[in-house]
Amino acid sequence: MAKIVTTREVRRFITSCLSSAGGHKVQCEDLADILVAADTRGHYSHGLNRLEMYCDDYTRGTTDRDALPTIEKETAATALVNGNNCLGATVGKFCMNIAIQKCKEAGVGVVTAKNSNHYGIAGYYGLMAKQAGLIGISMTNTSPLQVPTRGQVPTLGTNPISVVAKATGDDYYALDMATTTVALGKIEVARRKGEELPAGWGCDSEGIEATKPEAVLNGGGLLPLGGREISGGYKGYGLALMVELFCGILAGATWGPHIRSWQVPDETKVADLGQFFMALDPGVFGPGFEERLQQLMDQHRALDPITGQDGVLVPGDPERTHEKLCEESGGIPYHEAFIRDMGFLAEKMKVEPMMMLD
Secondary structure (H helix, E strand, C coil): CCEEECHHHHHHHHHHHHHHCCCCHHHHHHHHHHHHHHHHCCCHHHCHHHHHHHHHHHHHCCCCCCCCCEEEEECCCEEEEECCCCCHHHHHHHHHHHHHHHHHHHCEEEEEEEEECCCCCCHHHHHHHHHCCCEEEEEECCCCCECCCCCCCCCECCCCEEEEEECCCCCEEEEEECCECCCHHHHHHHHHHCCCCCCCCEECCCCCEECCHHHHHCCCEECECCCCHHHCHHHHHHHHHHHHHHHHHHHCCCCHHHCCCCCCCCCCCCCCEEEEEEEECHHHCCCCHHHHHHHHHHHHHCCCCCCCCCCCCCCCHHHHHHHHHHHHHCCEEECHHHHHHHHHHHHHHCCCCCCCCC
């Protein structure tokens, strides 16, 4: 049975845990924004599920609790940012704000970041640009979790891609996807619930497709988007390499298999992730962008669905549905097992546990 926690209480819990670990106020608030957004939009793998990781990075000293990002060099439309090893949420918001400002002046703003950390859901940064009436694009490399097509060991991350664009009214297109079939967090959630994995999600230590979460998490890895080669997994692998090109390589950050491990972290090694942010003004191109985008999305939503399905969706629709659910419920629904785990984290960080609605 799901337990409801108000977004205000979730924010309180996040900032309390991070503050207990010594986090800078700005970093704590930035991360709370992004973790709450993730869970509200239904991306539980990247919300509170990740909070303990961030706290551990603080206490181990592999993330700088007091740092803030800085610009190393820039032009009218571009910038290279040094994240200075602070929380990726703070780096990401800093970079997209720069991209938005440059876009307003030049029609496009492109920012890369090095020396960053895990920045939460990629879609959050695209949504920032959308709020300014712009197209937002964001990508990041991550710790090696993805086993390349025909390989046996992870050499690339989940390397997500996000593209967000405003249509008419409150409607918008919001793609937010990993270049693996799923993010690691979904494997962890399946293990917590005692569920088997669908085909195409992960593989064991020999690169063989696996359905047991333990086989994937204990020496295995994630499969590229598409799963095995026969079902198009090489395309996901190619997209992951593309993200690495724009993030690790272009930004001058650590890349691919050289990024520190996620599952067995080196307690002395910083992540030095590379990230990419772009804001694009559709107004400097063809006319009627928002109306034409709306027509494109509505045309697909109007298609007859297959038997047993309510309708054809476009990227962003499931997230809006979950946001509405949270609004109607008065908070975010969490699985009982997850609430229990957050209770353990509260004890570890010596903070008040989350209070649930009656």
